[in-house]
Amino acid sequence: MSKKxxxxxxxxRYLINALxxxxxxxxxxxxxxxGGVSPFYVGIVTLAGINIILAVSLxxxxxxxxxxxxxxxxxxxxxxxxxxxxxxxxxxxxxxxMPFGLLxxxxxxxxxxxxIGIPALRLKGDYIAIITLGFGEIIRIVLLNIDxxxxxxxxYGAASLKGIPETSTFFNTFLLVGVTCFAIHTLMxxxxxxxxxxxxxxxxxxxxCGVNLTYYKVMGFTVSAFFAGIAGSLYAGYLxxxxxxxxxxxxxxxxxxxxxxxxxxxMIGSVLSATVLTILPELLRQFAEWRxxxxxxxxxxxxxxKPSGLMGRFDFSMGRMLENIINVLTGRKTLKGKGGKTxx
Amino acid sequence: xxxxxxxxxxxxxxxxxxxxxxxxxxxxxMVYGIITLLNFAHGDIIMVGSYLSWFALTSIAPFVPxxxxxxxxxxxxxxxxxxxxxxxEFAAYRPLRKSPRISLLITAxxxxxxxxxxxxxxxxxxxxxVPYPRIPSVNFAGLTISGVAILCIAVTAACxxxxxxxxxxxxxxxxxxxxxxxADAALLMGVNVNSTISFTFAIGSALAGVGSILxxxxxxxxxxxxxxxxxxxxxxxxxxxxxxxxxxxxIGGLLIGVIESLVSAVGLSVxxxxxxxxxxxxxxxxKPAGIMxxxxxxxx
Numbered sequence: 212m213s214k215k216x217x218x219x220x221x222x223x224r225y226l227i228n229a230l231x232x233x234x235x236x237x238x239x240x241x242x243x244x245x246g247g248v249s250p251f252y253v254g255i256v257t258l259a260g261i262n263i264i265l266a267v268s269l270x271x272x273x274x275x276x277x278x279x280x281x282x283x284x285x286x287x288x289x290x291x292x293x294x295x296x297x298x299x300x301x302x303x304x305x306x307x308x309m310p311f312g313l314l315x316x317x318x319x320x321x322x323x324x325x326x327i328g329i330p331a332l333r334l335k336g337d338y339i340a341i342i343t344l345g346f347g348e349i350i351r352i353v354l355l356n357i358d359x360x361x362x363x364x365x366x367y368g369a370a371s372l373k374g375i376p377e378t379s380t381f382f383n384t385f386l387l388v389g390v391t392c393f394a395i396h397t398l399m400x401x402x403x404x405x406x407x408x409x410x411x412x413x414x415x416x417x418x419x420c421g422v423n424l425t426y427y428k429v430m431g432f433t434v435s436a437f438f439a440g441i442a443g444s445l446y447a448g449y450l451x452x453x454x455x456x457x458x459x460x461x462x463x464x465x466x467x468x469x470x471x472x473x474x475x476x477x478m479i480g481s482v483l484s485a486t487v488l489t490i491l492p493e494l495l496r497q498f499a500e501w502r503x504x505x506x507x508x509x510x511x512x513x514x515x516x517k518p519s520g521l522m523g524r525f526d527f528s529m530g531r532m533l534e535n536i537i538n539v540l541t542g543r544k545t546l547k548g549k550g551g552k553t554x555x
Numbered sequence: 556x557x558x559x560x561x562x563x564x565x566x567x568x569x570x571x572x573x574x575x576x577x578x579x580x581x582x583x584x585m586v587y588g589i590i591t592l593l594n595f596a597h598g599d600i601i602m603v604g605s606y607l608s609w610f611a612l613t614s615i616a617p618f619v620p621x622x623x624x625x626x627x628x629x630x631x632x633x634x635x636x637x638x639x640x641x642x643x644e645f646a647a648y649r650p651l652r653k654s655p656r657i658s659l660l661i662t663a664x665x666x667x668x669x670x671x672x673x674x675x676x677x678x679x680x681x682x683x684x685v686p687y688p689r690i691p692s693v694n695f696a697g698l699t700i701s702g703v704a705i706l707c708i709a710v711t712a713a714c715x716x717x718x719x720x721x722x723x724x725x726x727x728x729x730x731x732x733x734x735x736x737x738a739d740a741a742l743l744m745g746v747n748v749n750s751t752i753s754f755t756f757a758i759g760s761a762l763a764g765v766g767s768i769l770x771x772x773x774x775x776x777x778x779x780x781x782x783x784x785x786x787x788x789x790x791x792x793x794x795x796x797x798x799x800x801x802x803x804x805x806i807g808g809l810l811i812g813v814i815e816s817l818v819s820a821v822g823l824s825v826x827x828x829x830x831x832x833x834x835x836x837x838x839x840x841x842k843p844a845g846i847m848x849x850x851x852x853x854x855x
Contacts (some may be wrong), residue, residue: 279657309788330840337593337656342839343831348787352829359825384574460787464664471661503672511647516655 216538231529232389240382253381254449259489260384261445264391266469266481269440271395273467274476274524275404276431277411278332279340283439283466288458289323290316290440292354292366295447305376308438312378313387313444315470320440321433323350328432330531332425342466347463354455372453379448389443391438392478398434411476472513474520479527484520559628566813571704571773573812574711578766579719579789580804582759587825588735589755591656595663596643598786599670600760603639604632604767605777608677617715619731625688633764640760641753649749666827667782674779682778685771705771714765715805718758722801731755734798735771787830791835797848806846 219227238538243253301308331342342396355368366372398404406427409417418424447453469488473480486507495502513521579601586594611628619627639847647666651659690702722728730751733741742748770785771777788811796807818827838845 273657279660299588329838334839334843338589338794338839338843340593340660341790342836345791345836345839348832349829349836352826352832356825461783468661470666471657474656500676503668504676507665507672509669511662511669514652514654514658514662515647516666517652518658 216537217534217541219530219534221530224528227530231425236324236382236385236389238268239385243381253284255450255490255493257379257381257384261324261379261442261449262389262466262469262485263482264438264442264445265343265466266473266485267391267395267478267505268435270464270470270473270475270478271438272432272435273470274481275399275407275411276428276435276473277431278428279337280331280343280432281436281460281463282345282468283329283435284341284458284462285327285343285347285350286320286323286439287443287446287462287466287469288350288354288455290320290443291447291453291458292372292443293319293440294444295372295453295490296412297363298376298448298477299372299374308376309378309383309448311479312448313441316447319436319441320443321437325429325538326431326438328426328436332428339407344460344463347458348460351455351458354458355385366453368455368508373451375453377448379445384445384449387441391539392443392482393522395434395438396478401554403427439458456495468510471520472510474522474524476521476524477522477526479525480522483522493527558727561820563698565816566830567698567700567704568671569813569816570809571701571707571812572815573809574707575766575773575806575808576785576789576792576811577805578711578714578762578769579785579832580793580808581714581761581801582766583845584796584798584804585755585759585801587733587793589731590648590659591650592648592659593790594661595660595786596666597669597759597763598782598784598789599667600636600639600763600769600782601770601785602644602674602782603618603778604636604672604764605685606683607631607635608687608768608771609777611682613683613685618650620650621688628687629768630770633761634761636764636767637757640756640763644753644756650751651753671779671782678779680779685775685777685812687772687775689766689773703769703773707773710765710769711805714762715801718762719801721758727751727754742808787810795835795838795845797845800845800847803845803847 239256242248265283265287269280272278272280272283279451294312297315298305298312301311303311323451327343327346331339331346334342354366356368358364358368399407406417406422407430409420409422410424410427410431414424446457470481470487472488473482473484492502492506495505498505516522558719580595582597582600583594584594588598597677608631611631612624615627616624643666648659648664651662677711690706692702693700693705722731730741730746731746731754733754734748734751738748741751789808792803792807792811795810796803796805799826804853814830814834815827818824823830
């Protein structure tokens with residue numbers, strides 16, 4: 212027992228994670244290209260990927276920043292419409308236009324994040340929930356009725372924006388899932404991330420330690436909005452048709468449910484619950500009438516018996532797991548005292 | 556019809572829907588005041604109340620004279636909502652009393668989903684006609700004032716006066732105020748916190764029951780998802796008036812109703828919800844505590 216426990220260096224950890232992720236991504240692609248999976252399931256898995264981005268991005272604002280926005284669907288809607296309008300009007304080849312469309316979707320949503328974040332984040336607690344709910348509904352109502360004011364078709368309102376190139380495949384959706392998780396993870400590990408976490412823990416203490424509250428709140432909120440916009444763009448490219456009713460208050464709640472059920476402040480929790488809660492209702496289609504009742508009961512039961520969400524604040528780390536396995540196998544460490552450090 | 560007659564007519568329409576919002580907003584406000592929970596299931600309690608009216612008026616009515624059926628319908632709606640509200644509090648919210656607030660919020664959303672989808676499964680997705688007897692209109696000074704509007708405004712005013720007396724004068728009202736001020740201190744002073752919270756839910760839900768009757772008389776259709784928008788607007792009304800304040804909920808509700816009807820009157824009815832939310836946002840930015848609310852200061 213005199214040997215020092217093995218420690219995997221950070222760059223090596225990143226390399227391992229990147230390789231595993233790439234293997235998963237290309238493995239999935241090969242499997243789909245080989246016709247091993249029916250298009251129905253590919254569609255569901257792609258939708259799960261979009262929901263993962265939404266959940267992880269909302270987790271940024273609720274789990275890490277500690278605020279409670281109820282208007283996430285609004286940012287998603289802005290991103291979706293911005294990219295869809297670009298994609299249908301630019302005249303570029305969809306494959307070329309797609310990265311630009313995504314970026315435009317994300318950036319427009321981020322601009323809205325700043326515009327809404329600055330006034331909204333002056334408020335505290337439940338009032339943030341209420342004001343973001345209000346903004347989310349206003350965005351939906353504007354998208355529904357803006358054509359009448361402009362005098363020419365822009366969002367096509369209730370008639371739906373049709374003919375959006377269906378560019379969201381399994382591959383590019385999950386590539387963006389990886390990018391989102393990586394970006395938010397590294398941000399949270401940085402100095403800025405620690406400032407954001409300190410706001411969650413105690414706003415007044417953070418303020419007195421010199422953390423610029425407004426700056427970091429708006430920053431966290433904007434990053435969250437940016438990725439919601441990206442998810443919205445993917446959603447537009449997934450459905451090929453957009454209607455403002457897709458982005459109602461219920462959609463915001465659905466995303467919040469992913470985050471809270473998974474455990475606020477746990478990225479793996481968001482990823483898992485978004486995946487399970489997207490796939491489960493689809494698999495239960497034959498019990499269509501019962502599934503929403505079961506879903507509601509599940510929600511109540513999880514909250515009553517585990518109010519912190521299924522994962523709490525636990526976060527999974529591939530590197531740490533490998534370290535533990537190697538250490539135990541080589542006798543550097545016994546099984547006792549194993550277990551992940553909670554993130555934050 | 557002259558401009559003024561039209562304006563008064565719209566004002567009365569606004570007061571009619573506004574008084575329904577006010578009744579529902581009172582429920583939100585009381586629950587928020589006592590356990591700081593945004594009770595998203597409140598709108599769905601109204602849905603259940605409407606279905607109870609529908610059940611009484613279609614299934615029981617053939618066997619009894621009409622006035623008796625109406626009385627049964629009213630009693631069923633109010634008592635049913637009351638029992639439902641207390642049950643929800645007991646089963647879903649009480650176990651979470653010490654949990655983070657967001658868990659409580661998600662539970663409320665879960666309860667809302669549960670009520671909506673259970674109604675859809677067992678009663679059906681299509682809207683049901685609720686045959687309350689028609690109320691005659693009144694002609695006054697060249698205006699035709701609908702009886703429904705008078706009924707709504709009168710009932711709401713009566714509920715409001717009753718509730719104010721209950722909260723200010725009765726012993727249980729005093730207990731309610733004590734718990735909402737500081738639940739732990741109230742417990743030390745011998746207030747039974749649990750039964751006070753149950754009592755608050757009972758009153759709030761009974762008001763929702765009254766609201767459901769008025770709503771269904773004005774717009775006689777019950778459907779599983781009717782509570783959503785109604786609940787959301789009543790909630791906006793509660794925040795606008797100052798959440799936790801009884802006169803505030805009343806003022807907020809009437810204000811929302813009147814604004815909506817005026818926005819519709821100038822031909823912008825598709826924007827009316829947008830205007831309501833915009834007013835909410837402006838209000839929150841300049842006076843977050845609402846019209847009647849008191850600002851709170853944070854002590855370190």
